[in-house]
Structure formats: C-alpha cells, structure tokens
Amino acid sequence: MKKFIIKTVINNRKYELSVSPNQTLLDLLREELGLTGTKRGCEVGECGACTVLINGEAVNSCLVLAPQIDGKEVLTVEGLAEDGELHPLQKSFMKHDAVHCGYCTPGMIMSAKQLVEENPQPTEEEIRTAISGNLCRCTGYVQIVDAISEVQK
Ligand code: FES
Ligand code: FES
Secondary structure (H helix, E strand, O other), X not given: XXXXXXXXXXXXXXXXXXXXXXXXXXXXXXXHOOOOOOOOOOOOOOOOOOEEEEOOEEEEHHHOEHHHHOOOEEEXXXXXXXXXXXXXXXXXXXXXXXXXXOOOHHHHHHHHHHHXXXXXXXXXXXXXXXXXXXXXOOOOOHHHHHHHHHHOO
C-alpha cells in the first residue's frame, strides 16, 4: 500500500513520518510512537477514551486518519506536564479523586483542556457538555466535574 510522508508536531516535538492511508491517528500514537496514554476503547467514536487535541480542538483519534495530521499540531496527555510538573487539570483530578480505573482519564482531561483554554470560567452545564463525549463507567462524573471546575477558580 502506498505510504504518505507527513510532517507534524506531536507534544511540541517535530516528526516526519511515513504513514499508511488507512492508519488511524490512534494507531500511530500508540503502536508506532509508544504514546500509550491515549486509550483505545470503542474505536468507533463513542467513548472518548482516545481524545487528543489537534490544533487545540478535541477529537477522537480513532476517527482521524494519520495522513490528516500533516502540517498540524497534536497534543496528547503525555504533552501536558511541563518541566516535570503536572498540568493543573492533572493535579486537580488527583486531588478530587476523579481517577478510578483511569481508563477515561486521559481523554477526559484533553476535552477539559480545550474547554479551559476557550472558556476560563465555565458553568457546570458547560463542563458537562464539554465532556459529554467522554464516557466514564466508574466515577458518576461528580468528582470529574468538581476537578475541572476547581481549575477555573
Ligand atoms: S476509542 Fe475513539 S471514541 Fe472510543
Ligand atoms: S475512572 Fe474508570 S472509566 Fe472513568
């Protein structure tokens, strides 16, 4: 199968990669780049476990083909910490016990990241809307909403 050469920036690092036309971004991240923080759930755009940011917008990486990130910037949960310091959202999730099994957490945090960048003081309803594409089977969402809410204050 014909391969594409793409140039992209992932977690502030430049890459030139050879990718297949039918390879998903999720596969590229996990299988080739070893960025396994992004989780594989349903693979049909339903669960949000695979959420990453592309040019600041939260997307399901299982629905994005690798060639589509050519010329774009991707941020995964591995790219949130700076100088060994966790992102405020990560700290807040820990503080509020918003991580139980943890499978939804990376995707949940990436959706929250887009929200807090665009809307510094979201209401509870806006938080719940922002994470509505991220399913959590463990927490009941209350701690997650509290964690995101506190980052705004
Ligand atoms: S694995 Fe992508 S939305 Fe579920
Ligand atoms: S913490 Fe287990 S799915 Fe959310």
